[in-house]
Amino acid sequence: MTDLFFNPLEEGYCENPYPHLAELREHLPVHETLAGPWAVFRQEDVSTLLRNPSLSVDSSAIDEADSERLQLITEVLGERPARSTSILNVDPPDHTRLRRLVSKAFTPRAIEQLRPMIQQLVDNMLDAMEAADVPDVVDGLAFPLPFDVITEMLGFPPGNTDELREWGETLVKTLDPIIDDEILRAAVKAGQLMDAHVDDVIAWKRENPGDDLLTALIEAEEDGDRLSPIELRDQVTLLFIAGHETTVNLIGTGIYELLRHPEQAAMLRGDESLDANAVEELLRYVSPVQFSRRISVSEIEFGGQQIPKNAIVLAGLASSNRDPKFWGDTANDLDITRANASQHSSFGSGVHYCLGASLAKLEAQVAIGTFIRRFPNAAPDGDPHWNGRINLRGLEKFPVTLS
Ligand code: HEM
Numbered sequence: 001m002t003d004l005f006f007n008p009l010e011e012g013y014c015e016n017p018y019p020h021l022a023e024l025r026e027h028l029p030v031h032e033t034l035a036g037p038w039a040v041f042r043q044e045d046v047s048t049l050l051r052n053p054s055l056s057v058d059s060s061a062i063d064e065a066d067s068e069r070l071q072l073i074t075e076v077l078g079e080r081p082a083r084s085t086s087i088l089n090v091d092p093p094d095h096t097r098l099r100r101l102v103s104k105a106f107t108p109r110a111i112e113q114l115r116p117m118i119q120q121l122v123d124n125m126l127d128a129m130e131a132a133d134v135p136d137v138v139d140g141l142a143f144p145l146p147f148d149v150i151t152e153m154l155g156f157p158p159g160n161t162d163e164l165r166e167w168g169e170t171l172v173k174t175l176d177p178i179i180d181d182e183i184l185r186a187a188v189k190a191g192q193l194m195d196a197h198v199d200d201v202i203a204w205k206r207e208n209p210g211d212d213l214l215t216a217l218i219e220a221e222e223d224g225d226r227l228s229p230i231e232l233r234d235q236v237t238l239l240f241i242a243g244h245e246t247t248v249n250l251i252g253t254g255i256y257e258l259l260r261h262p263e264q265a266a267m268l269r270g271d272e273s274l275d276a277n278a279v280e281e282l283l284r285y286v287s288p289v290q291f292s293r294r295i296s297v298s299e300i301e302f303g304g305q306q307i308p309k310n311a312i313v314l315a316g317l318a319s320s321n322r323d324p325k326f327w328g329d330t331a332n333d334l335d336i337t338r339a340n341a342s343q344h345s346s347f348g349s350g351v352h353y354c355l356g357a358s359l360a361k362l363e364a365q366v367a368i369g370t371f372i373r374r375f376p377n378a379a380p381d382g383d384p385h386w387n388g389r390i391n392l393r394g395l396e397k398f399p400v401t402l403s
Pocket residue numbers: 050087088089099150238239240242243244246247250287288289291292293317346347348349350351352353354355356357359360
């Protein structure tokens with residue numbers, strides 16, 4: 001196994017990364033990848049890594065040290081990049097303060113109140129799909145549902161969907177473990193356009209406050225501690241992008257897997273009480289976010305390896321979700337009745353555990369359950385088209401026949 005190394009550029013990886021991840025789990029569970037970051041593939045290690053408070057998520061020291069990358073970004077921006085203050089990129093105590101400010105709208109109770117709005121959106125989208133000549137699960141449901149829900153929650157003005165979709169898709173490519181200069185250049189530009197747009201929306205919202213999350217964030221004041229303008233913009237951008245670029249993969253790939261496993265789809269169709277567990281199992285099975293990351297702030301020993309200071313360490317969420325040491329012999333089977341399905345790693349772990357987990361699950365339960373029951377004869381119409389992403393892996397296009 002001396003030739004083995006983590007190679008997500010290998011032919012066919014995006015369509016099916018699991019055989020490669022299985023080999024790595026077995027033979028190279030913790031290693032420094034050729035692309036630079038370290039990577040961890042076993043369930044136990046992933047879980048320990050994500051919960052280790054001595055690791056950081058702030059990559060500013062590494063970004064500063066990478067002079068070529070810094071130069072390229074500075075060239076595109078026309079100035080040195082500012083440090084991201086989004087909660088995904090800051091450590092406690094700033095993380096604790098900022099997360100408290102944004103988390104109120106995301107409690108399970110607050111999210112459950114969105115159910116009628118989500119059901120209405122799903123019903124309208126499925127009506128439109130039924131009437132379409134070539135219905136597509138991604139364009140008709142998986143993308144617009146989370147996009148419309150987060151737009152509505154934030155109280156963004158309607159419109160600009162195509163531009164925002166394009167910027168979001170370009171930006172999240174930087175979450176892949178390997179990115180070339182062209183992608184980086186495009187992402188920096190997209191980030192600049194997105195920042196300017198979010199600034200405009202915030203300015204508009206200051207004049208037009210409403211009963212929405214953005215108004216609440218503008219007014220946010222806890223213990224006399226307001227968000228700074230940059231912090232406000234970074235949280236809004238994170239919520240907006242994380243709110244749809246991830247859930248699209250759960251709904252799109254989730255429906256794809258159910259159609260590939262007709263016995264599972266039939267079980268779900270016949271029993272609504274399985275909706276919640278089916279979504280947990282689909283989260284495990286499709287891993288809409290395949291990697292999370294941490295930064296070593298000092299040298300650490302991990303899985304028998306010495307990881308140096310200032311290394312990026314990728315936590316293999318998708319690999320963890322298929323580790324037979326944790327899931328047993330059925331790790332690679334889709335089983336919507338799996339008793340411990342909710343123990344998946346798909347939302348990460350520790351203080352950065354996904355803030356939108358309840359929202360994503362509710363959207364997926366309503367979208368997938370309603371789709372499967374309304375279209376019992378739905379089937380893929382030709383091959384689906386994968387989005388080519390290593391981290392936010394999912395379908396770009398998924399044409400279906402509905403009757
Ligand atoms: C299926 C859908 C989703 C998946 C798989 C997902 C996955 C993740 C993962 C893996 C993390 C990082 C956790 C870690 O490093 O330990 C995360 C963080 C986060 N997610 Fe999600 N997410 C989803 C949907 C959403 C939605 C709908 C929102 C809502 C706006 C959201 C907002 C966030 C935020 C704000 C963070 C940062 C939390 C922090 O750093 O404290 N996510 N998510």
